[in-house]
Amino acid sequence: MIKAINRTRIKDIALRANVSIGTVDRVIHNRGEVSKATRDKILSIIDEMEYQPNLLASTLASKKTFSFALLFPEPISTESYWNKPMVGVRKAFHEIQQYGVNINIHLFKQSDPNTFNTEAQQILESNPDGVVLAPFFSRQSKEFIAELKKRAIPYVFIDSNIKDSDKLSYIGQDSYQSGTLAAKLLDYSIPENAAILVLQFAKEKDNLNHLMQREKGFYEYFNSNSTSGKKKLFTLEIIDPTDLIGQNKITDLLKSNPDIKGIFVTNSQVYYLARLIEENNLSGIRVIGHDLINENINFLKKGIVDFLICQRPEEQGYKAIITLFEHLVLKKEVNNENYTSIDIITKENLDYYK
Amino acid sequence: MIKAINRTRIKDIALRANVSIGTVDRVIHNRGEVSKATRDKILSIIDEMEYQPNLLASTLASKKTFSFALLFPEPISTESYWNKPMVGVRKAFHEIQQYGVNINIHLFKQSDPNTFNTEAQQILESNPDGVVLAPFFSRQSKEFIAELKKRAIPYVFIDSNIKDSDKLSYIGQDSYQSGTLAAKLLDYSIPENAAILVLQFAKEKDNLNHLMQREKGFYEYFNSNSTSGKKKLFTLEIIDPTDLIGQNKITDLLKSNPDIKGIFVTNSQVYYLARLIEENNLSGIRVIGHDLINENINFLKKGIVDFLICQRPEEQGYKAIITLFEHLVLKKEVNNENYTSIDIITKENLDYYK
Known part of the structure; x- marks a missing residue:
């Protein structure tokens, strides 16, 4: 045939x-x-007949240039999470640069909401055609987008979402759903009557939208699955994972509660917990965390972290730029919500993940 | 900044x-x-400076056309697995059609190695510039590629690999490694002393390269993990999953062995097993299988299938064409092995998988 x-x-x-x-x-x-x-x-x-017209030729006729502003957290190190969306941003830029698009990147400190405000102010002063932002701090983000709305500047969210905010689009994970996935994996991985610890490494959890959603989804899985209901869950919040007092709090808790057989860390800082498990020779605990950063990969390979839930940060960066481009330059309809996949990475499939 | x-x-x-x-x-x-x-x-x-030259302009100068031949299994139904690589093939074609590439698609019957031979013969008669094939039947594939080699026609494998075969490239999963991943997920999901059934739905298993590799990887995981070594494993081969005798063999086995708490089906036909589990009201068995086809998705949603290991068939089709294109038209170096990711799909992340 x-x-x-x-x-x-x-x-x-x-x-x-x-x-x-x-x-x-x-x-x-x-x-x-x-x-x-x-x-x-x-x-x-x-x-x-699946004909594909050559869009470039018709768009090049107009000479307008477009200016996009980005507002992202500053990567903590060269290997850290926030370098990854930038890879996608650059890829998108290479595809669309010939249309006369310029991108200006503004970075704020994850530990300091004030730097978010300063950069947001600079963006407003530069009067861009569109904005991509990670609404990392809920309150500060809401102030910023109120101003963007007033000026009719379209904005795309990346990484975490603010519902009912008149955004052009959200590109990222469904945080609640990724929480339920983490719950299932831990539920399957530990004995029936064991206890589970949810560990939040965060200063101001209530201002960190996606961490709240992940925790909510995690608890909800156990609340709604009767066969898993025997497992005891509790949450521990540690402001600073590098701080010795917080670290001792975790190890004391684990040593005095040997029925804790599973731990869920709600963000990419799971390696701090893994380090404590390794140093204290704790065994028989299944650990699940987020994001494929080098520190986490090491502990995944060693078998101390069992699962990492990943969210395709490169793709998020790429799609955010392309979405703004399609809306502003090509005048196309874009999706208001663009969920990226929720990937499960283990020692076994790590080498094949792209 | x-x-x-x-x-x-x-x-x-x-x-x-x-x-x-x-x-x-x-x-x-x-x-x-x-x-x-x-x-x-x-x-x-x-x-x-990350400059990207416009390749099209320079290639269009030459007027040569290229003819690619594809040899794939015929999809059993409109929803079945082998429709998916074709989606990727069409996507690739749309990207490269302007370079003067034609693609001819040859389909063989998965139940009949003779149809593979007939189509392979037609391909040889058409004297294509390059071939993409799924080396579904080991023996017949080896005969075909021997002939291609003689005529210096480059060939790309999709879906399963034949090692040491002078292929231009392999695009697909590492089947052995996907077997170890399936093993880990089942190992984590069932009690310590439970038994596991490996179910092979295949007529001539020995002629089906990737199924052999998956089973090998699965067994190897348990052999090399001392803590998981207590679990008893055995393999059952069923020639035809639609046949009542085979179906009764499976249900009898499960009913008389209540210690079987996990089942691994090595291909996309896991839905046949899921149907038996549902019809016979068997509970407490974790099931893992392959590929995101509609029949499987239904049982994933119902919670009868727990995990599906997926292999990005659209991407495989896409990359196979692009690889041949890069080699023949752009004269670029291509990778000899191109492993696609080994994805884990559950009820929880299904809706976000692309």
Whole structure:
């Protein structure tokens, strides 16, 4: 059985529609007069024959340039999480640069909401055509987007979402759902009557939207699964994982509660916990955390971290830029919510994850 | 902190290298005389400034057309696995069609190695520039590629690999490794002393390379993990999952062995097992299988199948075509092995998987 795929040319469409090449061209470029019936017929043939017009040529005719502003957390180190969305941003830029798009990147400190405000202010002063932001701090983000709305500047969220905020689009994980996935994996991995610890490394948890959602999804899984209901869950909040007092609090808790057989760390800082487990020779605890950063990979390989839930940060960066581009430059409809996949990484599939 | 990304133009490279635009152009298009030192300098600047040349323009100058032949299993139904690589093939075709590439698709029956031979013969008669094939049947595939080799026609494998075969490239999963991943997930999901059944739905298992590899990886995980070694494993081969005798064999085995708490089905036909579990009201068995086809998705949602290991079939189809294209048309170096990711899908992350 043979099927051939050949390139569709304007000529083929004209032949099929029984019109001139010029008429097809007018429909494709949306100019000149064509009757609705002919237009609809041609569009349906274009669709059917999977013809792909050359968008660049028509857009290049206009000389307008577009300025995008980015507001992201500053990566803590060269290996840390927030370098990754930037890889996707650069990739997107290379694809669209010929359309006259410039991108300005603003970074704030994850430990300091004030730096978020300063950078947000600079963005407003530069009067960009569109903004991509990680609404890391809930309160400060809401102030910023109120101002963007007032000025009719479209904004795309990355990494975490603020519902009912008139955003152009959200690109990222469904944090609640990733919490339920983490819950299932731990539920399956530990004995029936064991206890589970949810560990939040955060200064101001209530201002950190996605951590709240993950925890909520995690608890909800156990509340709604009767067969898993025997497991005891509790949450511990540690402000600073590098601080010795917090570390001692964790190890004391684990040593005095040997029925804790599973730990869920709600962010990428799971390696701090893994280090404590290794140093104290604690065994028989299944650990799940977030994000494929080098520190976490090491503990995944050693078998101290069992699962990492990942969220395709490169893709998030890429899609955020492309979405803004499609809206502003190509004037296309874009999706208001664009959830990236919730990936499960173990020692076994790590080397094949891209 | 602000960093700007701006488009790199040939002019910028010329300025930085302190040469004329014409010299940069000669290096980019690899024509005319440029000294090695100047050439190296320009190439390193191109690399550093992340300049992306417009390949199409230079390739369009040549008028040669290329003919690719595909040899894939015929999809059993409109929803079945082998429709998926074709989606990727079409996507790749749309990207490269303007370079004068034609693709001819040959389909063989998964139940009949003779149809593989017939289609392979037709491909040889058409004398294509390159071939993408799923080496589904080991013996027949080896005969075919021996002939391709003789005629110096490059071939790319998709879905399963034949090692040491002078292939241009393999695009697909590491089947052995996906077996170890399935093993880990089942190991974590069932009690310490439970038994595990490996179920092979296959007529001629020995002629089906990837199923053998998956089973091998699965057993190897338990052999090499001392803490998991208490679990008893055994394999059952069922020639035809639609046959009542085979089905009764499975249900009898499960009913008489209540210590079987986990089942691994080595291919996408896990839904046949799930149906038996449902019909016979068997509970407390964790099930893992392969591939995100509709029948499997239903049982994943119902909680009868716990995990599906997936292998990005669309991406495999896409990459196979692009690899052949890069080798034949763009004359680029291509990777000899291109492993796709080994994805874990559960009820919880299903809706976000792409």
